[in-house]
Amino acid sequence: MTLEALRGHFYWLTSVVIRTDLQPSEAIIELSSESAHATLHLVGVLHARADFSGPDCDFVDEVVVRELPRQGPWPAEARHLLQHHNNRCALQWLTITGPSEVEILAEEFTAD
Numbered sequence: 271m272t273l274e275a276l277r278g279h280f281y282w283l284t285s286v287v288i289r290t291d292l293q294p295s296e297a298i299i300e301l302s303s304e305s306a307h308a309t310l311h312l313v314g315v316l317h318a319r320a321d322f323s324g325p326d327c328d329f330v331d332e333v334v335v336r337e338l339p340r341q342g343p344w345p346a347e348a349r350h351l352l353q354h355h356n357n358r359c360a361l362q363w364l365t366i367t368g369p370s371e372v373e374i375l376a377e378e379f380t381a382d
Contacts, residue, residue, distance in 0.1 A: 281308070283328040283370055288318050297374050299366070301330060312364060314377030316354040323369035331368040335379055338363050351375050 284300040297318060299310040310333075322328070338344050338361045344352060348363055354375055355361070362379035366372040 280304075281306075281330040281333075283330055283366065283368065283372070286320055286372055288315060288374075290315070294377070297376065299364075299372065299374075301333070309382045310364065311380045311382070312362065312374050312376035312378065315374060316356065316361065316377070317351060317373070317375040319371075319373045321371045328370050329368050330366055332366070334365050336363045336365075337361070338375075 281301040281303050284302045286297070286299050288297045289295060294313055295315040297310075297312040297315050299312075301308040301310070336345070336348070338348055338351070338355075340357070340360045344355075351361075351363065356377070359377055362376050364372070364374045364376070364379065
């Protein structure tokens, strides 16, 4: 599944689970709509931030995953993450916006 498959559906942020007790750490985010379900999986979490607005306001306006290159400049809006650069691989930067916001920087990203 790619993020393109999410287009055309109205999604709710169902759950966010971040496991720092695992090696490598991981984050699992579940999105659901009336007719579809998506699981976003990030491995090697280097940074995570979540700002939940409340239990009744978790609809999703936008889900974006950007690859931040191993070498070369990062986009200006990702500069606050530069201290997490690991110099080993390109990093995946997930942002979810809506009333609640989620931001995760990790080494790997997959979607089911």
